[in-house]
Amino acid sequence: MRKQVILLPGDGVGREIMEGAKAVLNTIAGEYNHEFIVHEHAIGGDAIDRYDTPLPEQTVKACENADAILLGAVGGPKWDGMPAGKRPEKGLLGIRKSLGLFANLRPVQGFGPLVHASPLKTELVDGCDILIVRELTGGLYFGKPSGRSADGEEVVDTLRYTRKEIERIVEKGFEAAQMRSGKLTSVDKANVLESSRMWREVVEEKAKDYPDVTVEHQLVDSAAMKLITNPKQFDVIVTENLFGDILSDEASVLTGSLGMLPSASLRTDGVGLYEPVHGSAPDIAGEGVVNPLGMILSTAMMLKYSFGMEEEAAEIERAVKECLEDGYHTRDLDVQGGKVVGTDEMIKRIVENLSTKSISNAICSSYM
Numbered sequence: 001m002r003k004q005v006i007l008l009p010g011d012g013v014g015r016e017i018m019e020g021a022k023a024v025l026n027t028i029a030g031e032y033n034h035e036f037i038v039h040e041h042a043i044g045g046d047a048i049d050r051y052d053t054p055l056p057e058q059t060v061k062a063c064e065n066a067d068a069i070l071l072g073a074v075g076g077p078k079w080d081g082m083p084a085g086k087r088p089e090k091g092l093l094g095i096r097k098s099l100g101l102f103a104n105l106r107p108v109q110g111f112g113p114l115v116h117a118s119p120l121k122t123e124l125v126d127g128c129d130i131l132i133v134r135e136l137t138g139g140l141y142f143g144k145p146s147g148r149s150a151d152g153e154e155v156v157d158t159l160r161y162t163r164k165e166i167e168r169i170v171e172k173g174f175e176a177a178q179m180r181s182g183k184l185t186s187v188d189k190a191n192v193l194e195s196s197r198m199w200r201e202v203v204e205e206k207a208k209d210y211p212d213v214t215v216e217h218q219l220v221d222s223a224a225m226k227l228i229t230n231p232k233q234f235d236v237i238v239t240e241n242l243f244g245d246i247l248s249d250e251a252s253v254l255t256g257s258l259g260m261l262p263s264a265s266l267r268t269d270g271v272g273l274y275e276p277v278h279g280s281a282p283d284i285a286g287e288g289v290v291n292p293l294g295m296i297l298s299t300a301m302m303l304k305y306s307f308g309m310e311e312e313a314a315e316i317e318r319a320v321k322e323c324l325e326d327g328y329h330t331r332d333l334d335v336q337g338g339k340v341v342g343t344d345e346m347i348k349r350i351v352e353n354l355s356t357k358s359i360s361n362a363i364c365s366s367y368m
């Protein structure tokens with residue numbers, strides 16, 4: 001298969017983890033006779049420095065013509081003082097919006113060898129398998145008006161959703177629940193927010209089309225508590241943009257590290273942007289210690305969701321699992337008796353595992 005992939009390394013640790021994505025893509029191409037035509041473009045702070053904008057036109061054009069996009073991370077203290085419209089994060093929000101990537105899938109699936117790496121009790125964490133379906137192109141991050149008054153003493157952000165925007169993401173949630181255990185938890189703040197009341201209304205309406213799915217509503221504040229005190233009650237969670245952003249970082253604790261979580265940002269035609277859930281981690285950038293697994297697992301999601309390469313995706317997941325079973329991990333993971341390695345070594349070991357593939361043993365993941 002021949003596919004065009006755009007790489008957007010971005011800022012901070014973005015470039016370091018992108019090396020992991022490139023290495024596994026190269027290996028998969030060789031092992032399976034695929035051709036990945038890869039081009040790199042600027043986004044975020046890197047683009048501000050080079051082109052004076054967080055989202056250059058040539059980046060958008062390249063992404064529009066691609067089969068899929070891999071993104072590292074954007075942002076960092078260097079650009080924190082920039083005006084709102086010119087911050088690195090605007091680049092990421094802009095590419096999601098301009099490509100119409102409204103459905104953000106964030107699987108939270110623990111790996112057996114990391115079950116003791118979570119600060120939570122092992123019995124709570126063991127066997128956890130959650131999919132967060134987050135709305136990605138609406139809500140507070142995009143609503144207008146947004147800004148500061150002329151005297152600087154008043155600020156406004158707007159939480160706006162249309163019924164259609166809610167309907168399409170809720171449908172994604174139901175579809176995911178149907179393909180998994182048939183349980184959907186919709187998370188909102190319907191006791192306070194009008195947008196959440198419409199959200200709940202839509203979920204109730206849509207539930208009639210999916211009689212095989214059991215639906216539950218939870219308010220976001222207590223859902224945040226239950227996510228770490230009784231995580232196994234959740235299977236698919238569907239929620240709006242800001243809540244999904246926060247809950248997914250919280251849920252990463254179940255896996256042992258924020259560095260473990262991958263994500264897919266999708267629309268309806270198979271084109272997608274794939275990135276780890278974490279940010280640019282400026283506190284460790286350049287030290288060679290960042291965990292590349294969230295990025296590598298995002299690459300596996302790309303192969304599966306955008307290219308239909310289920311077996312290749314499963315191979316990457318197997319290579320990651322075997323590496324962890326062999327005791328290798330980066331220093332963000334607290335594994336007793338494990339062997340701490342740097343980013344490059346972790347990538348090298350995964351590539352080695354991939355090259356000696358045992359495809360007959362590959363087990364497909366159950367994100368959806």
Ligand SMILES: NC(=O)C1=CN([C@@H]2O[C@H](COP(=O)(O)OP(=O)(O)OC[C@H]3O[C@@H](n4cnc5c(N)ncnc54)[C@H](O)[C@@H]3O)[C@@H](O)[C@H]2O)C=CC1
Nearest residue numbers: 073074075076258259278279280281282283284290291332
């Ligand atoms: N998708 C994106 O590009 C995102 C960008 N950001 C941006 O990233 C910058 C830093 O934000 P933070 O709140 O610090 O969040 P962060 O996710 O970058 O880091 C939070 C903590 O987790 C650690 N961490 C994150 N990923 C890791 C990995 N792969 N391996 C090991 N440790 C890891 C970091 O070292 C840090 O201590 C900000 O400018 C923010 O706007 C934040 C979230 C998402």
Ligand SMILES: CC(C)CC(=O)C(=O)O
Nearest residue numbers: 089092093245277278279
């Ligand atoms: C950096 C933001 C634009 C978003 C974020 O934190 C995320 O998508 O996880």
Ligand SMILES: [Mg+2]
Nearest residue numbers: 245246249277
């Ligand atoms: Mg986030």
